[in-house]
Amino acid sequence: MKRFPSEFADLLTPKGRRILEGRDTSVSGALLDPARRFVSLQGVVDATRAAACRNALDAALNDTLVRMEDPIPVDSISGMTMNYMELLPKTVRVRTALLENRRSRSWRAAEAVGLTTMLRSDTFAAFAASVSGRVLRRNWGIQVLCYGPGDYSGPHNDHHPEEAEARAGYVDMHVSLTMPGVDHQYLVYEKDGHLSEMTRVSTVGGITVYRLPFWHYTTPLLAKRGKEDQSRRWVLLGTFLDAAPQARPSSTVPPPGTGARPPARGT
């Protein structure tokens, strides 16, 4: 029943392998530029394999997900006392798999299709280390989201000022696995103080890598007419903290070519 390869490297195209190995200078270390918070990559995951993984994921996990919903607060308008002083907290509607809980149905289903093994593989983290250009900490977080018709996340910045290890910034990597019934979904993000940039994320195997925090939102997923039942965008996520400067090498994942351990190769 396992469908995902045990190493992320085995999903990659030759272009993706070059990035993993630090041989694509246009991408490797791209997020070290403080002006560049976000990289969107196409053609790095093999489309045929990605589609097979997506189908297995959809069959195994669709019935196990938990709804996550934070609507606009009901008093956000009626509670205002001054003009133009509206405040919008993060709003969201999406479904998620509870992969932290080993007793959850989602965890068992994700194990059965080989998803958790792949998200924990050395080459998954090594890819994030390569694009971010940073030495990352092992024990990264993993998550699965599923956007159905009308699901979205409102403007937010993912800043975590209360967490010492994350407050100076951290790295997120997302792999999109979109079903054929989806018409579109976009990520809108900030540039020069305006939410003016937009990239399509309803891809099959597209990878987006983020140096958070920065302002962004995900537009409502739009289904193709009559295809609502088959309209889902799955997102595989890894969240990576920067390694501490004096961290033991065994507790870190370095970018390729830094003289430390090379990333483990897939078969």
Ligand SMILES: [Fe+2]
């Ligand atoms: Fe976000």
